[in-house]
Amino acid sequence: MFKAPDSDGAASAAESVDCRPLITSLSDVGLLSKERGRALTDKLNRFFEAVRAPSKKTDEAFWTDFQQEFGFATVAPSERVTPMNAANLCPEPTALIESLNELRLEYNLNVSQQMRTVQGERVLQLERTRKSLAFGLGLSDPTDLAIVRNATEANNAINCGFRGWSADGNDTVVMWAENHPTNREAWKMRAEWPGGPTPFKVEEVSFPTNAPEADIATAFINRITERTRFVTYTETANSNGFRMPESVMRAIWAHVKTNRPNCHVHIDGTMAWGARPLDLANAYCHSLVSSAHKWFLGPKETGILFMRKEKARNFMPSIFGYDYRIVIVPYRELPENALRFELIGQRDDVNIIALDLTQKMWTALQPRRPYERIAQLAQHLMSRLQQTGSRWKLVTPSDPARSWGVVRVEAPKEHREKTLYDWLYEDPRYHIAGSGDDKTFRLCPHIYNTIADVDRAVDGMNAWYDDKRL
Structure with a gap:
């Protein structure tokens, strides 16, 4: 699941980073003037070339130069605020922000539905972005990935949307006590809300951070019964910084797959996307969520929700509205994949492009490990x-x-x-x-x-x- 990209493949992909196809497609349909398109292409390609810097070694000098691509590093030292809180919010590279601000002004010149429906350019761009992100996450089928607004929305889509509870209220959710509140308190709220949907029971797992890996796995597995509908934990806790050992994750996943097919394993990967390589094709879970504004260095109010197809149909969307094509899907014909979590109405089109560009940056950076x-x-x-x-x-x-x-x-x-x-x-x-x-x-x-x-x-x-x- 946490497999580093093949170095040769990463290097080849990095060499192919080019913004011309993306910008040209916007210019061809009139969303961007030819002159502005050429200027943006030059600016973005200069940025990606600075990121690739093929003639430079990967040493402290490289990372010092890379820091200059962020606005805070250009402020006078006496006034500079140095961000060191990636678990909360990260700055975005200046070249990306400036380009996207220009693009936002251009987009505002044509807000027609023709551009935003069916095969309109904005629809095609979201699909291209999804494909780009999916490739970066090791997924062959982009429809296993929903582009949502953040991990908070995605976690709540999981704990709010499940419709497979038993009527007697004795189903259980096994969770780590260090889960983020959106993956801990949100479950408790729904389990205990007076007059709410079918109740269930929450069982929390705690362990010292120096506990043997086998003991941690056993602490989870011993609580998983035939009535357990979910096992959920955070890949790295924002509270104490403990990272769930990979052997523990493998053991929980193997146990559930072999013994509890009706159980759903959900991982909050908010501290993983952009911090560690992720191969979701071999994920130790049925679903994983993350936000782009943290370690991924992406735009605010964008995130991902990965879900395996065989589990998607168990969830009712917590939000039901237009999809990204401005189409209302009949509720009896919801997508049988992660796209059922994208029925959230109008999107910030430019932020979707920002995700694509940010993924290009990570592709260019891969040879730098x-x-x-x-x-x-x-x-x-x-x-x-x-x-x-x-x-x-x-x-x-x-x-x-x-x-x-x-x-x-x-x-x-x-x-x-x-x-x-x-x-x-x-x-x-x-x-x-x-x-x-x-x-x-x-x-x-x-x-x-x-x-x-x-x-x-x-x-x-x-x-x-x-x-x-x-």
Whole structure:
């Protein structure tokens, strides 16, 4: 499931990244002037060539240059806010934002239904984007992938839409206690809502982060009975940064496939898409969701919902409206695949194009092994923190087999005037944007960060710990 792309294939694909077909198709139908189309093509191809940089080695100098493709890196150092919270929100490359802003103005010149229905260019573009994303995720059939607004919507489509509950209310959902609220509290709300649909029972699985992998798998499997309709967990918890070991995921999947065919395995992959290679053709689940605005570096209010066809028919869409062709599908004729989760009315067409362009960027980056870079940054951060002795207690496991890009530490405010979260953001020497409260602090460096950024963040954390004010 987490298989890195073939290096030769990735290199070949990277060499073929070219925006001309996409922009030309928009110009040919009048959505984009020829002059503006040529200018956008040049801008985007310059960006992708800078990303590919075939003459450069993949070293710290390359990643430092790559950082310059993001707006925050061009701000004066005294005013710059360095993002290091990829588990929440990431910046987008400047060239993509500028191009898409121009494209949005051009799109506004022709909002006709002819462009937005059946074989209109905007419909064709969404289908091309779906195909591009599916290819990047290892899927041969793009209709296994719905383009939704974010993982929140997708998780709720799962826990709200299922219609296979037994009438006696004794069906169960087995879930990890560290699931995101949209994949934890949302289940509980629907299980306990007075006067709601058929009730079911929620069983939570907890375990220490240093538990043996076999014990973690057993903790889930022992709770899966003939009445279990769902097993759901988060690939990497945004709470403590624990990454579910792949052997555990394989064991749960094998058990369900062999023994519980009526059970549905659902994975919240919000911390995975853009952080790790994903091969959904060999996924250890029936469905997986993610958001584009996090590790994927894509536009806001876009995300994905993957679902195997044999399970899709078990779900009633939580939203029923026009599909992306502006067609109301009769409710008795819903798509027998993931597209039944796309009946959400008018889409942001330009953001759909942004997804396609972002996927092209990741294709161009593949020879650079960007996912390994994410793990390198996180491991460097944890190594620096551990060099300070007992000062910083890691909440996230330091074992690279149980973590990836999310790093959380204990950071009790105690006598200090401000939390580490606020202090590190506000102090003019650092301006590091992380996440936290009065007890813990989280950093999630991404490929737009450098080793120097991580070192500066740790220096700032130590200054806060020692209460060194200006």
